[in-house]
Amino acid sequence: MSDPVSTLKVEGLSVRAGSLELVHEVSFAIGPGERVGLIGESGSGKSLTALSLMGLLPEGVTASGTATMGGNDLVGVPESRLKRLRGQDVSMVFQEPMTALNPLMRIGAQVAEVMTLHGTPRARAREKALDLLERVRLPEPAQIARAYPHQLSGGQRQRVMLAIALANQPSLLICDEPTTALDVTVQKQMLELIAEVAPALLFITHDLAVVASVCERVLVMYGGRVVESGPIREVFTRPRHRYTEGLLAASRLTPRGTRLPTIKGSVPPAGQFPAGCVFRNRCPHATPECETVPALTGDGHAHACWHPAD
Ligand SMILES: Nc1ncnc2c1ncn2[C@@H]1O[C@H](COP(=O)(O)OP(=O)(O)OP(=O)(O)O)[C@@H](O)[C@H]1O
Numbered sequence: 081m082s083d084p085v086s087t088l089k090v091e092g093l094s095v096r097a098g099s100l101e102l103v104h105e106v107s108f109a110i111g112p113g114e115r116v117g118l119i120g121e122s123g124s125g126k127s128l129t130a131l132s133l134m135g136l137l138p139e140g141v142t143a144s145g146t147a148t149m150g151g152n153d154l155v156g157v158p159e160s161r162l163k164r165l166r167g168q169d170v171s172m173v174f175q176e177p178m179t180a181l182n183p184l185m186r187i188g189a190q191v192a193e194v195m196t197l198h199g200t201p202r203a204r205a206r207e208k209a210l211d212l213l214e215r216v217r218l219p220e221p222a223q224i225a226r227a228y229p230h231q232l233s234g235g236q237r238q239r240v241m242l243a244i245a246l247a248n249q250p251s252l253l254i255c256d257e258p259t260t261a262l263d264v265t266v267q268k269q270m271l272e273l274i275a276e277v278a279p280a281l282l283f284i285t286h287d288l289a290v291v292a293s294v295c296e297r298v299l300v301m302y303g304g305r306v307v308e309s310g311p312i313r314e315v316f317t318r319p320r321h322r323y324t325e326g327l328l329a330a331s332r333l334t335p336r337g338t339r340l341p342t343i344k345g346s347v348p349p350a351g352q353f354p355a356g357c358v359f360r361n362r363c364p365h366a367t368p369e370c371e372t373v374p375a376l377t378g379d380g381h382a383h384a385c386w387h388p389a390d
């Protein structure tokens with residue numbers, strides 16, 4: 081199958097810390113312009129999946145499998161090469177903009193720096209920095225460019241991070257809980273902006289309503305695996321995996337009038353998920369069959385569950 085140049089294709093991506101497997105053989109693809117959500121409870125492996133695409137895994141954590149973007153490999157390539165690709169093929173916006181910005185450097189210089197590091201002449205980078213600040217709808221870009229991070233609001237800082245992420249015209253933007261720290265109205269504006277400016281998007285969040293408003297397709301992760309994937313509307317109205325069903329029920333996205341159940345128990349620590357279906361110790365429908373690993377099956381709307389809903 082030939083994919084368009086800007087498609088991200090991830091195949092059999094696993095992430096390990098020593099003998100502990102944290103992400104298990106995750107596969108998915110993102111087409112040009114496509115906005116894909118990645119959801120799942122805390123500890124399901126969402127951030128590690130994203131960080132492995134950026135070559136930014138923590139010390140002692142390694143990725144295997146393949147991820148290609150525009151003909152470039154993103155997994156298992158030397159750090160020197162990844163540094164060049166980072167920001168050009170894929171770039172990322174994190175939750176904590178204050179820690180990601182240099183407190184001692186003016187905003188304009190920080191935005192320009194990511195371009196000069198990739199070979200843009202200094203004067204041109206300064207000009208482009210102002211354009212970018214305008215593109216992320218910061219009022220008075222020239223004034224913002226002269227400011228230091230602490231002089232901006234949280235929402236403004238997050239817009240600066242978005243400008244930095246877009247600076248080298250990446251083909252894919254990854255956002256990991258980009259708006260969690262913002263208040264509700266600012267969050268809404270930021271989400272609209274991300275949806276508008278992202279060339280293609282992998283959007284990580286706990287918030288199902290947010291995913292539904294930003295993305296067309298969704299990947300549901302649990303226990304380091306993708307357990308369900310498909311068009312948002314289908315997955316959210318007719319979930320098949322019992323984990324997705326539980327998540328939706330717990331998030332109030334159920335039809336009105338039904339009781340609000342929660343998923344029983346809690347996410348086990350890494351390495352303590354049951355063998356077979358990783359969800360079976362919390363699943364109300366589990367049978368002995370679930371001791372065998374279910375494969376992710378189905379075109380378009382896929383699920384890995386022995387007793388799917390629907
Ligand atoms: N450096 C590490 N060494 C060992 N285990 C780790 C390391 N980093 C993360 N983990 C474990 O890997 C699992 C997945 O972590 P990850 O950060 O990807 O989860 P997440 O889905 O992003 O969760 P959250 O929603 O809380 O951000 C967790 O159990 C976590 O404790």
Ligand SMILES: [Mg+2]
Pocket residue numbers: 126127128256
């Ligand atoms: Mg995370």
